[in-house]
Amino acid sequence: MRGASPPAFEKRLRRISHGIVQSAFDEFLAARVPIQLGGLQDPFSPIELRLRVAQQLLEILREHSYPTIISTKGTIITGEPYLSLLRSMNVLVRFSSAGVKDECKANLELGCPSFPETLDSIRRLSSVGVPVSLRIQPVIPGHEEAALRMVELAASAGVAHVSFEYLKLGSEERSDTIKRVSNAIGADIWEEMSSRGMYRVGRDYTLKPSAKVSFLRKARKVCRQAVVKFGAGDTEFIHTSDGTGCCNGSSLFLKGDKQFRANFVGVLSGRGKGTQIRFQDLAKEWQPRRDVHGYLTTDSRGRDLSGKYSSWMSLVAHRWNGGRSPYSPKFFWGVDWTGDIDSSGFKIYRIDEEL
Numbered sequence: 001m002r003g004a005s006p007p008a009f010e011k012r013l014r015r016i017s018h019g020i021v022q023s024a025f026d027e028f029l030a031a032r033v034p035i036q037l038g039g040l041q042d043p044f045s046p047i048e049l050r051l052r053v054a055q056q057l058l059e060i061l062r063e064h065s066y067p068t069i070i071s072t073k074g075t076i077i078t079g080e081p082y083l084s085l086l087r088s089m090n091v092l093v094r095f096s097s098a099g100v101k102d103e104c105k106a107n108l109e110l111g112c113p114s115f116p117e118t119l120d121s122i123r124r125l126s127s128v129g130v131p132v133s134l135r136i137q138p139v140i141p142g143h144e145e146a147a148l149r150m151v152e153l154a155a156s157a158g159v160a161h162v163s164f165e166y167l168k169l170g171s172e173e174r175s176d177t178i179k180r181v182s183n184a185i186g187a188d189i190w191e192e193m194s195s196r197g198m199y200r201v202g203r204d205y206t207l208k209p210s211a212k213v214s215f216l217r218k219a220r221k222v223c224r225q226a227v228v229k230f231g232a233g234d235t236e237f238i239h240t241s242d243g244t245g246c247c248n249g250s251s252l253f254l255k256g257d258k259q260f261r262a263n264f265v266g267v268l269s270g271r272g273k274g275t276q277i278r279f280q281d282l283a284k285e286w287q288p289r290r291d292v293h294g295y296l297t298t299d300s301r302g303r304d305l306s307g308k309y310s311s312w313m314s315l316v317a318h319r320w321n322g323g324r325s326p327y328s329p330k331f332f333w334g335v336d337w338t339g340d341i342d343s344s345g346f347k348i349y350r351i352d353e354e355l
Contacts, residue, residue: 006056013064024288024295024311031258031286034250035061038071038094048076058085065090067257069250071135073097073112078124086130092161092253093125093132099139099147099164100185107184108140115150119157126158131253134159137233138167140185141192141207144215148222155226161249163231163241164219166212167193168204201235201326209236209333216240217355232355236333239268240355262287263316264329273354276338277329279320279346287312321347 015022016030029035037043043054061068062085071094076082086093095118098108105115113121122132134154139147151162167189169177181189197208216232220240223230231247232240238247244266245251245259260266262285267277291311293301302325304317322328329335334353341347 003051004053004057006053006060009057010060013060013066017064024290024292027288027290028260029066032067032256033258033260034067034069034092034245034254036069036071036248038069042072042074043070044072044074044076044082046076055081055085058082058089061091062089065256067250067254068092069094069248069254071096071248073109073118075113075117075121078121083124083128086125087128090255090257091130092248092250093130094135094248095121095132096135096137097150099136099150100143101146104140104143104185108181115153119153122154122157122159126160131160132158133161133163133231133249135163135165135231135233135248137163137165139164139215140167140181141189141196142187143185144218148219151219151222151226151228155228159228160253161229161231161242162219162223163233163247163249164216165233165247166207168206169193171200171203171205174205206234209234212237213333213355220355236331237355239265239271239332240334241269244269258286260287261285262312264327264332268329268332268335268351271351273334273351275351277335277349277351278342279317279344280342282313282316317346321345 013029016026021027021030037054037057048054068089068091070077070091073096077093097115097118098105100108122134125132136147136150147164154162167181178190193207196211198205199208212234216237220230229242229249229252231242231249232238233247241247243249243251244261246265250257251259262282266285267281271277287310289310293311302318303314309317319325319328322330329349330337334351335349336352338348338350
């Protein structure tokens with residue numbers, strides 16, 4: 001693993017600001033698609049206090065007023081100099097906390113701040129005008145009511161957005177995760193999920209959509225009552241989230257941003273029941289023109305071989321009708337194939353049910 005290089009990033013942003021675009025990544029930055037710090041690893045772990053890499057990146061992003069999402073579980077971000085940086089940035093901050101009963105939290109989130117500490121962080125940021133989202137993840141099956149109570153507490157602290165994502169059990173460490181979660185909650189989580197209906201998607205085991213939808217409907221209603229925006233973090237429900245971005249609600253809070261919508265979620269979100277979904281809808285959305293395949297793992301590089309499409313569009317075209325990959329518009333909740341195919345050979349889908 002390599003650390004981020006703030007000088008290299010600043011050099012790239014300055015080059016792009018002068019119109020020199022050399023890659024698909026440059027295209028995303030030139031279009032001002034939001035950048036996320038913390039998507040894979042928390043940028044505000046204790047090592048940050050020694051290296052100050054995240055601080056340098058925030059200073060660069062502030063200089064360019066670049067739309068930024070920060071995802072963290074820590075409290076470092078609410079201290080100085082970070083608090084002053086955030087107040088003058090184009091930013092959305094997301095805190096994460098498990099949706100589980102209070103008495104189980106400490107055993108499930110080892111080494112993480114308590115939920116009262118997270119609420120304090122939300123309060124500190126929201127009080128100085130920084131929009132804050134709470135990601136309730138994972139929602140532990142059997143603990144849904146606890147997750148809903150978290151919404152009310154977070155709303156009182158000033159949170160602007162709450163998203164929900166159910167527990168996933170990765171196949172590689174499945175036995176260890178089952179043991180850890182089961183010990184934390186005092187119940188067999190595998191048995192609980194199996195009894196509700198579980199299936200495997202890619203490398204993860206998760207509840208079937210039919211076992212999630214009732215809770216998500218209730219969660220959205222609770223968010224409405226608390227006057228906060230709603231996000232659905234489970235992949236098959238992302239398109240039901242508020243806003244035109246992903247489940248993070250970035251489109252609702254960032255300024256001058258370009259949401260990347262030339263994808264399945266983009267063509268499904270904001271569409272009402274009965275709306276038809278066509279491959280040609282993607283052409284209406286912004287998309288990179290340069291090669292994107294070099295950024296992908298080998299397993300993700302399948303493409304349409306007709307030569308008609310850009311690198312990005314060939315990826316989507318390859319998956320549009322379904323096949324070996326589970327992902328196509330039909331994978332998403334409430335969407336089905338109409339039985340019709342357009343003149344280019346692509347299936348025409350329809351939204352049959354809304355959340």
